[in-house]
Amino acid sequence: MTILRTTKTAWGSIVACALVAAGCTSRVEAPVSNAVLFEGARLIIGDERPPIENAAFVVEDGAFAQVGRAGDVQAPGGAARVSLAGKTVMPALVNAHGHLGYRKGASFRIENYTRENLIDHLQRLAYHGVAAFMSLGTERDLGYALRDELRASPQPDMALFLTAGRGLAMPNGGPAPPLRDAPYGVATEAEARAAVRELAAKKIDGYVKIWVDDREGAVKKLTPELYTAAIDEAHALGLRAITHTQDREDVKAILRAGIDGLAHPSWRMGQEVDDELVGLFKERPNVFVLLTLWSTRNQIFGRRPAWIDDPLLRETFTEEDIRLLENPKVPEDAPARWKAGVVPQGMAKLKAAGVRFGLGDDTGATNGAQYFGYGSHLEMASMVEAGLTPAEAITIATRNSAEILKLDRLGTVDAGKSADFIVLDANPLENIHNTRRISAVYLRGVEVDRAALRARWAAGRVTATK
Numbered sequence: 100m101t102i103l104r105t106t107k108t109a110w111g112s113i114v115a116c117a118l119v120a121a122g123c124t125s126r127v128e129a130p131v132s133n134a135v136l137f138e139g140a141r142l143i144i145g146d147e148r149p150p151i152e153n154a155a156f157v158v159e160d161g162a163f164a165q166v167g168r169a170g171d172v173q174a175p176g177g178a179a180r181v182s183l184a185g186k187t188v189m190p191a192l193v194n195a196h197g198h199l200g201y202r203k204g205a206s207f208r209i210e211n212y213t214r215e216n217l218i219d220h221l222q223r224l225a226y227h228g229v230a231a232f233m234s235l236g237t238e239r240d241l242g243y244a245l246r247d248e249l250r251a252s253p254q255p256d257m258a259l260f261l262t263a264g265r266g267l268a269m270p271n272g273g274p275a276p277p278l279r280d281a282p283y284g285v286a287t288e289a290e291a292r293a294a295v296r297e298l299a300a301k302k303i304d305g306y307v308k309i310w311v312d313d314r315e316g317a318v319k320k321l322t323p324e325l326y327t328a329a330i331d332e333a334h335a336l337g338l339r340a341i342t343h344t345q346d347r348e349d350v351k352a353i354l355r356a357g358i359d360g361l362a363h364p365s366w367r368m369g370q371e372v373d374d375e376l377v378g379l380f381k382e383r384p385n386v387f388v389l390l391t392l393w394s395t396r397n398q399i400f401g402r403r404p405a406w407i408d409d410p411l412l413r414e415t416f417t418e419e420d421i422r423l424l425e426n427p428k429v430p431e432d433a434p435a436r437w438k439a440g441v442v443p444q445g446m447a448k449l450k451a452a453g454v455r456f457g458l459g460d461d462t463g464a465t466n467g468a469q470y471f472g473y474g475s476h477l478e479m480a481s482m483v484e485a486g487l488t489p490a491e492a493i494t495i496a497t498r499n500s501a502e503i504l505k506l507d508r509l510g511t512v513d514a515g516k517s518a519d520f521i522v523l524d525a526n527p528l529e530n531i532h533n534t535r536r537i538s539a540v541y542l543r544g545v546e547v548d549r550a551a552l553r554a555r556w557a558a559g560r561v562t563a564t565k
């Protein structure tokens with residue numbers, strides 16, 4: 100399905116006219132249509148609506164022009180047609196929390212943070228059908244520059260790169276190395292406010308990241324005075340604030356201080372969601388929680404995860420990378436204990452309280468590992484494992500996360516939205532693991548050249564093992 104790459108010249112007639120200018124009238128001719136009709140798939144829209152069986156949709160100029168049942172959709176004259184009979188289409192994913200740049204295969208260090216590696220990560224995301232990725236608080240200067248460059252001139256085969264810039268923590272109190280020095284170290288309210296103003300000047304993508312964590316006593320935790328000042332300054336500048344806060348009582352305090360979202364839940368540290376916390380969320384219906392269940396994969400998936408033999412893993416990772424997923428230290432009964440434990444219980448309580456969930460897999464950080472793109476699919480599988488339906492998990496990973504990041508052109512397959520979608524060989528509503536049975540990915544209406552990416556990664560693998 101490479102048809103869109105060859106039908107992109109929408110203004111062919113005008114170009115032709117310009118080339119033979121002497122023979123042209125002053126009338127601007129209508130452009131040749133670049134419309135493509137995709138028909139026959141089961142379509143998962145990305146929200147509460149039921150799937151459309153035998154759907155049809157028209158993609159034109161990178162956007163969905165029409166969406167409906169086959170027969171109801173009228174393709175413009177001259178439109179190319181693509182049969183998707185037997186396939187399932189879902190919106191491309193949106194990941195609201197991860198960290199680009201520091202990981203490269205099994206290596207995890209600052210020196211990996213290069214333009215080439217950032218681009219490689221954006222391509223891995225595109226390969227797996229992730230349309231947009233929020234790099235949450237660990238950016239370096241060249242990251243801002245690349246973000247600006249790609250925003251001005253979007254490239255095919257790359258996810259949209261969003262950044263919160265640098266986050267805020269106490270001096271030398273940021274995330275675990277090698278990310279430790281990425282945030283601003285702030286010790287006074289004035290410094291906290293100045294850091295937020297600098298982030299605003301760098302035009303971060305909507306969110307200021309705040310770390311409130313003493314790393315089990317290893318570093319100083321950001322104080323309520325400092326994070327309250329940062330949240331206040333962010334709001335005054337039209338930004339929102341999102342936090343990494345691990346302890347339940349700290350979560351309560353930062354909710355009271357006006358935080359807009361949690362980058363991951365606190366209960367992964369083994370603390371139950373209590374009634375007071377539920378009450379605080381109920382009073383704040385706009386506060387969202389990114390479900391980062393993937394970061395507990397060692398407790399969930401056991402010594403040798405079932406998906407370790409997934410062919411998709413072998414398309415993008417070395418055997419060495421994949422071996423890291425095996426963990427002989429995990430107790431035999433870990434998956435059963437996780438399922439009966441505080442994570443699914445906490446999620447259920449917050450769901451019952453009406454809390455809005457988003458997708459954040461924390462890929463690229465310590466617990467999120469190096470599985471850019473793949474991690475987001477496992478995150479959806481973890482949501483189902485923890486008690487959500489496949490349709491709920493997909494909605495969280497598409498519509499909800501796009502809303503959280505204010506990406507109003509992503510998240511669902513609807514007329515007027517950007518044509519970012521995944522074509523699957525099997526139905527994920529029956530089995531959430533089928534989101535990884537990827538046949539094709541389209542971003543901004545153009546098919547991602549997955550074969551070329553795969554070939555490049557395979558070639559790199561050979562070089563690396565010499």
Ligand SMILES: [Zn+2]
Binds near residue numbers: 196197198235362
């Ligand atoms: Zn993180």
